[in-house]
Amino acid sequence: MSEALVEAIGLVRHYKLTGKRLLRAVDGVDLAIGRGGTLGLVGESGSGKSTLGQTLVGLQNPSAGEVRFEGETVVGARGAKLVRLRRQRQIVFQDPSGALNPRMTLGATIVEHLRVQGWPRAEARERAVEVLALAGLSEAFSGRYPHEVSGGQRQRAVIARAVSTDPAFIVADEPVSALDVSTRAQIMNLLRELQRRSGLTMLFISHDLSIVAHMCREVAVMYLGQVVECAPRDSLFRTPLHPYTAALLSAIPLPDPVLERSRTRIVLKGEPPDPSAIPSGCRFHTRCLRATEVCAKVPPEMRALLPGHTVACHHPLNA
Numbered sequence: 001m002s003e004a005l006v007e008a009i010g011l012v013r014h015y016k017l018t019g020k021r022l023l024r025a026v027d028g029v030d031l032a033i034g035r036g037g038t039l040g041l042v043g044e045s046g047s048g049k050s051t052l053g054q055t056l057v058g059l060q061n062p063s064a065g066e067v068r069f070e071g072e073t074v075v076g077a078r079g080a081k082l083v084r085l086r087r088q089r090q091i092v093f094q095d096p097s098g099a100l101n102p103r104m105t106l107g108a109t110i111v112e113h114l115r116v117q118g119w120p121r122a123e124a125r126e127r128a129v130e131v132l133a134l135a136g137l138s139e140a141f142s143g144r145y146p147h148e149v150s151g152g153q154r155q156r157a158v159i160a161r162a163v164s165t166d167p168a169f170i171v172a173d174e175p176v177s178a179l180d181v182s183t184r185a186q187i188m189n190l191l192r193e194l195q196r197r198s199g200l201t202m203l204f205i206s207h208d209l210s211i212v213a214h215m216c217r218e219v220a221v222m223y224l225g226q227v228v229e230c231a232p233r234d235s236l237f238r239t240p241l242h243p244y245t246a247a248l249l250s251a252i253p254l255p256d257p258v259l260e261r262s263r264t265r266i267v268l269k270g271e272p273p274d275p276s277a278i279p280s281g282c283r284f285h286t287r288c289l290r291a292t293e294v295c296a297k298v299p300p301e302m303r304a305l306l307p308g309h310t311v312a313c314h315h316p317l318n319a
Contacts, residue, residue: 004032004068005201006056006089006169011065013048013055023276025051027225028065030302033169033218038195038202040216040233042209042248044272048225049205050094053171056203057089069169087117090162094174096154100146106132106157107142113161127164135160135190152183156190163194171203176211188215210252213237221245224275224283227302231309239318241311243288244268282314290315 013026025048033039041049054060056067058074067074074085093099100109107128114124129139135156146154155175162170172191176184188211194200204215212219212233219236221229221244229242240246247266269287273279279286285295292315300312 003035005035005070006033006203007031007066007068008052008056009066009068011052011055011067012063013051013060014063017276021276024225024278025275026055026062027278029222029225029227031220031227031230033201033203035168035201036195036199037218038204038216040212040219041203041205041222042207042212042219043222045207046272046275047222048275049222050173052222053091053173053203053205057091057169057171058085059091083118087165088168089171090165090167090169091171091173092155092159092162092175095178096151096158097146099158100154102146105143105145106137106149106160109157110161110164114164117165128160131160131164132157134163134194136186150183151179152186155179155183155187159187159190159194163198163200166198167200169201169203171205173205174207175204177206177208184211191215209237209248221248224272224278226283226312228284228313229309229311230302231306235306235309239306239309241305241309241316241318242284242313243290243315243317244284246317282312290317 008029008031011026011029015023015025017023029052041052043049051060055062062075069085069089077085104112110128110131111121111124114127115121119127129142132141137153137156137160141149141153175191176187179187192215195202204212206212217233219231219233220227221242223244229236229245236245237249240249247268250266273286281297282295282300285291288295295314300314302310302312304310305316
């Protein structure tokens with residue numbers, strides 16, 4: 001992997017609930033994203049993916065641990081450093097309708113975003129038109145409101161706003177899940193083209209591994225606030241080591257109906273545990289078909305079993 005642009009070191013994000021209970025959304029994550037690369041982050045809903053992404057761009061403050069950008073700590077940044085970091089780290093949200101102000105035109109939304117970052121108004125207006133064109137929207141769209149355009153066009157406007165500050169790092173949080181299939185392909189191609197042009201580094205969050213396979217070269221698998229497996233894309237898809245990863249991969253539909261009918265699906269037991277009541281030992285042991293007594297007592301450590309391929313499991317597959 002190339003030099004890390006963004007790093008999470010022992011990153012924790014907890015939320016206080018009633019009494020002394022804690023919701024452990026992110027609970028000790030170590031992660032590095034190489035400059036110019038795309039890391040896919042996958043897992044079931046509620047695994048902490050969005051919270052991790054928001055913490056990496058500064059929308060959430062960590063409860064503990066460290067976030068580094070270009071080698072320097074960003075938690076607690078103030079003044080000019082904070083302004084610079086905001087410009088350099090942006091996010092594309094899952095729901096484009098919820099991410100846009102319905103009372104503002106697409107152009108005005110981008111202008112306001114730039115004005116907050118310190119751009120003069122005239123330059124911000126020019127930049128808004130420029131980035132809308134970069135996202136495949138003509139100047140006419142600058143004067144349209146969100147309800148006057150399609151879902152795909154709204155998402156293009158959200159992407160245009162994110163790249164308007166010329167960031168080095170973008171978190172794409174389920175950016176195509178709310179779109180139809182043909183529009184998904186257009187938005188994915190747009191993200192890849194923007195990355196090719198400007199060398200963007202990206203964290204691509206999704207629950208759809210088929211999309212991750214298309215977009216990412218590195219993949220991290222998250223379960224109950226922790227990363228349980230991290231590997232190059234081809235290694236992870238060919239040789240999954242964690243039983244949870246294998247279950248996620250088995251849920252990907254195959255285009256060949258004969259192969260789809262003949263393959264064996266891995267069906268997990270029950271639902272993920274409550275993040276405020278984490279099981280002891282391995283967090284996955286309550287649903288794992290390979291769990292033994294040690295799994296219920298001892299948390300597994302992350303270890304490398306294949307080149308560039310790490311896993312946190314007492315009884316890994318294919319090893």
